[in-house]
Structures are given as structure tokens and as C-alpha cells.
Amino acid sequence: QKEVEQDPGPLSVPEGAIVSLNCTYSNSAFQYFMWYRQYSRKGPELLMYTYSSGNKEDGRFTAQVDKSSKYISLFIRDSQPSDSATYLCAMKRSGGSYIPTFGRGTSLIVHP
Amino acid sequence: EPEVTQTPSHQVTQMGQEVILRCVPISNHLYFYWYRQILGQKVEFLVSFYNNEISEKSEIFDDQFSVERPDGSNFTLKIRSTKLEDSAMYFCASSTGTANTEAFFGQGTRLTVV
Numbered sequence: 181q182k183e184v185e186q187d188p189g190p191l192s193v194p195e196g197a198i199v200s201l202n203c204t205y206s207n208s209a210f211q212y213f214m215w216y217r218q219y220s221r222k223g224p225e226l227l228m229y230t231y232s233s234g235n236k237e238d239g240r241f242t243a244q245v246d247k248s249s250k251y252i253s254l255f256i257r258d259s260q261p262s263d264s265a266t267y268l269c270a271m272k273r274s275g276g277s278y279i280p281t282f283g284r285g286t287s288l289i290v291h292p
Numbered sequence: 293e294p295e296v297t298q299t300p301s302h303q304v305t306q307m308g309q310e311v312i313l314r315c316v317p318i319s320n321h322l323y324f325y326w327y328r329q330i331l332g333q334k335v336e337f338l339v340s341f342y343n344n345e346i347s348e349k350s351e352i353f354d355d356q357f358s359v360e361r362p363d364g365s366n367f368t369l370k371i372r373s374t375k376l377e378d379s380a381m382y383f384c385a386s387s388t389g390t391a392n393t394e395a396f397f398g399q400g401t402r403l404t405v406v
Contacts, residue, residue: 278390
């Protein structure tokens with residue numbers, strides 16, 4: 181089993197839809213959870229950063245962590261064509277190595 | 293807004309040649325990283341660097357790779373004898389700390405080995 185699993189998609193939605201992006205993981209030592217957005221041929225850009233379980237909201241974006249299920253989500257409300265990108269989840273341990281482990285990324289297409 | 297800058301944006305090299313990828317991290321950051329992303333695959337960690345030495349490296353970072361901070365601003369990744377499978381996007385990143393701090397990524401260098 182891979183440490184971090186993420187469906188590569190593509191996920192295609194109409195403008196204005198609520199988007200749900202998800203990752204599962206196997207390592208219970210992960211404590212820090214991140215979502216990055218990556219446009220084509222660009223570097224990853226951090227969107228959300230959460231510690232342990234719970235929700236975090238930032239504008240149209242909500243990150244949710246359920247450590248009991250080893251499942252994290254990113255919700256995008258009122259999606260826009262400019263949200264079309266690949267969304268990467270990443271996770272870090274609280275001790276030992278602080279290097280994040282990335283998911284494969286989910287390609288999102290928001291069509292007008 | 294401060295950003296991580298990488299040069300060149302695209303590098304084409306012949307198999308067996310040496311390449312140096314350059315990065316200028318954000319000025320007050322102390323931790324520097326190299327990642328690579330083969331087309332269609334996930335972002336993979338190569339190496340982290342702190343206080344002028346490697347702090348962690350992955351299995352990918354073998355003897356053909358080396359990193360250096362030759363002056364106060366640049367951070368370089370050298371690949372000694374490139375192979376076809378080294379073709380990828382190489383991302384530099386930097387951060388102020390480790391656990392509870394975010395890393396900022398550069399735009400990447402696309403390396404094509406022919």
C-alpha cells in the first residue's frame with residue numbers, strides 16, 4: 181500500500197460547482213497536512229496547511245482532516261475556470277523526517 | 293512578494309553530460325530542498341540542506357547528484373553524468389523551518405536528456 185493515495189482524475193466540473201478532492205494515507209505518524217495547487221509546467225503553490233484533525237477555511241477553500249479514517253479533503257466552493265489545475269496533497273510527520281510525502285495529484289478541470 | 297527563482301527554465305543536455313541547476317531561495321529562509329517530478333508522476337523528494345550540509349536525502353539522490361551553496365544566495369543541484377531517466381521537472385524549495393512551516397517552491401527547471 182502506498183503511503184499517500186490520490187486519484188489522478190481528471191475531475192471535470194461545471195463552473196460554480198462544489199469540488200471535493202481527497203487523499204487517503206496509511207502512516208498514522210502524519211500530523212501536518214497540506215494542499216498544493218500546481219498549474220501546468222509550474223511549481224506547486226501552497227493553498228492550505230493544517231495540523232492534526234479538524235477543518236480549516238480560507239475563502240472558497242476548506243481543508244478537512246479525519247485522522248481516525250486517515251482521510252483528508254479539500255473542498256472548493258463556487259469553482260472557477262481559473263481553479264483548473266492539479267491539486268496535490270502532502271503530509272509530514274511530527275518527528276523524525278519533516279520531509280513531506282506527496283500524493284500523485286488530482287487534475288481538476290472547471291469548464292465555463 | 294519574495295519568491296524562489298530557478299534557472300534555467302529549460303535545459304536540454306546529452307546523455308552523459310553534467311548539468312547544474314540553479315536556485316535562489318527566499319532570502320531569510322534557512323532550509324533548502326530539491327524535488328523532481330517526472331512527467332505524469334508525483335513530486336519526489338531528493339535532498340534537503342541546512343547549515344551548509346545535507347540534512348536528509350532520498351534513495352534517488354545517489355552519487356551522481358550533489359548540492360552546493362556556493363555563496364550566500366545560490367543553491368545548486370549538479371547531476372554528474374545524466375541519464376535519459378533523469379529527464380524531469382526539478383523544483384527547488386525553501387522554508388524558514390521544518391515541521392510546522394511551509395515550503396515555497398520555485399517554478400522549476402525542465403531537464404531533457406537526449
